[in-house]
Amino acid sequence: MARSSVSIYDIARIAGVSTATVSNVLNGKGRFSQATKELVESVAAEQGYVASYAAKVLREDRSRTVGILTPDVSNEFFSAMVLGAEATLNDAGYSSFICNTGNRQDRAAASVRSLMEKSVDGLVFIGGSRGAEPAVVGDLPCVLSDYETQTLPARCAVVGNDLRGMTRSQAAVLARRGCEHIAYVGVGTGGRRWKTSPRYLGYLDALDVLGLEPMAALESPIEGASRDEAKAAVVEAFARNSSVDGLVAPGDRIALGCLDALLELGVEPGGDVRLIGCDDSVYSRIVTPAISSVDRHVPEIAAQCGRAMLAMLAGEEPVGQVLVPYDVVERETTLGPSA
Structure with a gap:
């Protein structure tokens, strides 16, 4: 059976259970026995069933995705920030769309539009241009880190160093x-x-x-x-x-x-x-x-970005500003060649 034609009705018919039971098993909701769970999951895997992402978004009113915008992911600081924030979000079941803006306002604005069209649940701005992109997102949860803007979004957390x-x-x-x-x-x-x-x-x-x-x-x-x-x-x-x-x-x-x-x-x-x-x-x-x-303790900043976003996605109020401590590390270029 072609993967695209498999539905929960097919899974229910083959497994000999109701469509409601199939839906509950595949979505991890409701009550069902371990044997029923194993049967439904086995039939779904054999038939190559893939859940409809669009239907899931409509049903849950959330996409479980977050957009991350940064000027240049090849930059060591930005790549570490993106990696850490994405990992924190992923651990909570969220996928990330990562956009490189090239530090250009037109690309940043286009990325914001594209991500909002994809119904992302939130946006994380890591560094970049000082345009008004965060101001156009309405009440969509946003986290800003090293991103300077005159207009903060309605629901916003600012994370980083002083x-x-x-x-x-x-x-x-x-x-x-x-x-x-x-x-x-x-x-x-x-x-x-x-x-x-x-x-x-x-x-x-x-x-x-x-x-x-x-x-x-x-x-x-x-x-x-x-x-x-x-x-x-x-x-x-x-x-x-x-x-x-x-x-x-x-x-x-x-x-x-x-x-x-x-x-x-x-x-x-x-x-x-x-x-x-x-x-x-x-x-x-x-x-x-x-x-x-x-x-700058980048792993901690990145993790705090992810946590701030997850808190807002859970319905909590924005944390406001989170300051992560930094440490000066002296080496030869300040201590002198003998160091």
Whole structure:
């Protein structure tokens, strides 16, 4: 019998039970004996029965799916976040649609529309553009992590680190190691819009407290720029006889580009110029010299994203904001080559 033509009526006829019993067994509801359960499941498997997903959605008024949007799943931070959130949701019986937006508002908006057309039960925004996509989802449960938007959805949880405090800590580490001319590397964080971001504001906070003057930021006009652009920005800065002796990078990919530039220029990382990244990726640990970074406890953030979504799907009120602690991990690029 063709798989597409098999129905619960066929299963009931072959098993010699009622359609109600078949429905209860296949949906795990009602009362039935273990023998009946085994019989119905055996017949269903033999006949190649596949439940109608559309019918199930209509019957339960939920799809048991969640949409996850992120700029670039090849990025170590985003991939770890997506993997952890998806695992938490999967353990609770939810499947995930994962969309890469390329940090473009048009793609993010199109992804949101597509996911809502698929009747997802909720949306998780992990990083990305600062558009108004979350504002158009009505009362659909949403979780935002590293996603900056001026308009929050009606039912929303915000999960992550204190980004402003995190960058204050990065700058403070450099100052403690003797840096007096600390620059922020505004590359790879959404074109020039990073100047209003919590991270950059945290950098300004730290310098104000330390009594240091902000340096001209090292930047790239390229949207979504990363390692190569960071390298170019540092090389250009030092070509202007920059007095920079400390670099705050918003991510480890950016820090790698900074390190590439310093090594190419013959500037000693951790000596002449100290450098700190963020995310504590594997690359920060295996390069030479090893890069100081910020351990954001990504697995915990990801799990909290999943839990916040599951709580809302269970009918609970949004948890509001969940802050996960972070730790600064110093290595050679702040401690010096002898470390």
